[in-house]
Amino acid sequence: MRLTLAMWTLAACGEPEPQPVEETDVAPLCETGLDVTWDGWAAGFMLSQCQPCHASETPNRYGAPPSVTFDTLEDCRDQAGAIEDAVLTRASMPPAGGITDDERALLARWLDCGLP
Numbered sequence: 076m077r078l079t080l081a082m083w084t085l086a087a088c089g090e091p092e093p094q095p096v097e098e099t100d101v102a103p104l105c106e107t108g109l110d111v112t113w114d115g116w117a118a119g120f121m122l123s124q125c126q127p128c129h130a131s132e133t134p135n136r137y138g139a140p141p142s143v144t145f146d147t148l149e150d151c152r153d154q155a156g157a158i159e160d161a162v163l164t165r166a167s168m169p170p171a172g173g174i175t176d177d178e179r180a181l182l183a184r185w186l187d188c189g190l191p
């Protein structure tokens with residue numbers, strides 16, 4: 076009896092089981108403007124990870140095509156499909172890698188929400 080109680084207490088103190096995140100639970104966030112946004116995250120990400128080669132004013136593009144420039148949110152919206160393809164699908168950008176799983180998830184979220 077005492078053993079049973081001890082085991083029950085242990086189980087009760089354990090971490091709660093992580094619940095799978097349903098698309099229906101998170102999708103409405105996209106509409107609030109409080110999710111991953113340009114001002115909140117994406118501008119900083121593009122600045123540090125992409126603009127070294129993909130800004131119009133960068134001193135050295137390291138061969139990045141002039142048409143593939145990400146100065147503004149509009150630039151990113153126009154090329155959202157190419158960003159998704161290069162970074163998330165092919166993982167060819169940035170060429171030297173260095174994107175964390177968290178950044179990948181945030182980028183996917185930002186793209187999924189239509190680049191708010």
Ligand code: HEC
Pocket residue numbers: 121124125126127128129136137138139140143154157158161162167168169170171
């Ligand atoms: C070190 C320089 C450098 C960085 C940093 C970089 N790129 Fe590139 N990017 C290039 C070069 C060079 C090309 C053209 C050659 C090629 O396609 O591999 C290119 C091409 C592209 C293209 C055109 C399609 C393609 O894949 O060829 C896209 C889209 C792109 N980059 C997106 C990005 C994004 C988004 C980031 C940031 C997450 C990024 N790049 C970071 C150098 C860079």
